[in-house]
Amino acid sequence: xxxxxxxxxxxxxxxxxxxxxxxxxxxxxxxxxxxxxxxxxxxxxxxxxxxxxxxxxxxxxxxxxxxxxxxxxxxxxxxxxxxxxxxxxxxxxxxxxxxxxxxxxxxxxxxxxxxxxxxxxxxxxxxxxxxxxxxxxxxxxxxxxxxxxxxxxxxxxxxxxxxxxxxxxxxxxxxxxxxxxxxxxxxxxxxxxxxxxxxxxxxxxxxxxxxxxxxxxxxxxxxxxxxxxxxxxxxxxxxxxxxxxxxxxxxxxxxxxxxxxxxxxxxxxxxxxxxxxx
Ligand SMILES: C[S@@+](CC[C@H](N)C(=O)[O-])C[C@H]1O[C@@H](n2cnc3c(N)ncnc32)[C@H](O)[C@@H]1O
Numbered sequence: 001x002x003x004x005x006x007x008x009x010x011x012x013x014x015x016x017x018x019x020x021x022x023x024x025x026x027x028x029x030x031x032x033x034x035x036x037x038x039x040x041x042x043x044x045x046x047x048x049x050x051x052x053x054x055x056x057x058x059x060x061x062x063x064x065x066x067x068x069x070x071x072x073x074x075x076x077x078x079x080x081x082x083x084x085x086x087x088x089x090x091x092x093x094x095x096x097x098x099x100x101x102x103x104x105x106x107x108x109x110x111x112x113x114x115x116x117x118x119x120x121x122x123x124x125x126x127x128x129x130x131x132x133x134x135x136x137x138x139x140x141x142x143x144x145x146x147x148x149x150x151x152x153x154x155x156x157x158x159x160x161x162x163x164x165x166x167x168x169x170x171x172x173x174x175x176x177x178x179x180x181x182x183x184x185x186x187x188x189x190x191x192x193x194x195x196x197x198x199x200x201x202x203x204x205x206x207x208x209x210x211x212x213x214x215x216x217x218x219x220x221x222x223x224x225x226x227x228x229x230x231x232x233x234x235x236x237x238x239x240x241x242x243x244x245x246x247x248x249x250x251x252x253x254x255x256x257x258x259x260x261x262x263x264x265x266x267x268x269x270x271x272x273x274x275x276x277x278x
Contacts, residue, residue, distance in 0.1 A: 035157040035200070038218070040108065045215035047111035049206070051089045058209040060255075061264065066179055069244035069267050070150060071095065073177045080145040083169060085134035085162065086152030090116030090127065097125040104144075105129045106137060135161040139169045149178045154219045157200075159227075163234035170272040176236060178268045182243065183224050185262040196223050227268070236270035243267075 043050075053059050070092065074080065080101045084093050087105030089112045097103045105127060107113045113131045120127050130137075134149075135156065147166045153159050166176055186201065187194055201221050206213035222230070231238060243263045250256040 039155065042215055042217055043109035044111060046206070046213045046217065047089075047109055047115070049211065049213045050112065051115050053206075053208045053211065054089055054091050058211065060209075061260075064246050064250075065244045066150070066265060067092070067095070069242060069265070070148060070177060070179055071099075073175075073240075073267065073269055074101075074146060077145070081143065082146045082148060083137075083139065083144045085147055085149045085166070086155060087116060087129065088112050090119065090129065092148060092150055093127045093129070094119070094125065097127045103127045104139070106132050106134045108133050135165050137165060137169060141168050142171045142174075144170050144174055146175045146177065149176070149180070151180055153178045154180045154221070157220060159220065159222075160230050160234065163230060163236070167235045167272055172272060172274050174272045175239075176231075176268075176270045176272070178270075179244070179265060181219065182263045182266040183221060183227065185264065186221060198222050198226065224266070231268065231270050235272065235274070237273045238268060238270045240269040241266065242269075 054062070057063050074082075074096070078100065080096075082096055082101050082103045084090075084096075084103060084105040087093050087107050088109070090105055093103045093105040093116065103126075105113075105116060106129075107116070108131060110131060113129050116127075116129050120129065132138075134152070135158070147170055149162070149166075153162060156162060170176065184195070199221050200218050202216065202218045204216050206217060228238060244265045244267055245263060246256055246260060251260070
């Protein structure tokens with residue numbers, strides 16, 4: 001008589017877990033798919049919201065923390081040639097141009113770059129805006145003193161490409177300043193797998209001063225060690241790492257205690273170092 005193979009017992013899968021597995025697989029494997037197309041759509045849909053929150057100064061994180069952190073990084077230098085990579089509607093370009101720097105902004109959102117140009121047309125302060133991809137520019141090699149990437153290096157699927165381009169267009173000893181969401185604290189429920197796994201993080205919407213963005217957004221998560229490895233491999237030496245935050249006295253206020261309950265931003269300053277020829 002043939003022996004019947006013992007049947008494997010079917011284990012019930014918790015539907016929540018199944019869902020989580022599916023989501024996780026798509027985060028990891030689907031990371032490369034349609035990234036640019038989805039980003040284009042995201043910024044097309046969110047452009048008016050973005051212009052409003054910036055021009056009406058509605059984002060306390062920007063007003064109190066990130067603007068100052070970036071300007072602080074450049075406060076000692078004068079008359080710099082600066083490339084704002086992913087300049088959006090141009091607010092940082094304007095701040096820097098008003099301080100006497102020569103500023104060039106690139107963004108691939110048609111609406112945002114148009115909004116930036118419109119202001120420049122109305123009140124010219126010498127900023128040059130281009131619509132394009134900051135990973136592949138037409139700038140000559142070694143022409144910038146500083147490159148800024150404010151909330152943009154994690155907007156792309158392959159930051160190593162951007163870093164290669166930044167390295168090319170920066171002068172020797174030029175400075176790269178990247179400010180983005182702190183990768184160690186971007187999850188409310190941290191776990192190691194989540195942290196060390198490179199992935200695309202999808203969020204429902206931006207919420208600023210009670211106003212929701214009309215479209216969801218996403219960004220790239222890499223562990224802090226991966227970010228530093230990428231910078232170093234691209235030829236940069238890291239000169240400073242800051243965690244911009246409000247003054248400590250702000251934490252006495254309920255709003256800041258609740259909304260800045262973890263380090264939200266990281267700022268990395270790096271220098272283009274070229275090995276000396278023997
Ligand atoms: C979070 S917003 C930040 C904009 C601006 N730096 C600011 O802080 O207001 C990200 C910007 O990066 C732009 N962007 C994303 N990937 C880009 C790319 N590969 N080349 C040029 N711009 C890009 C988007 O169009 C968007 O304006």
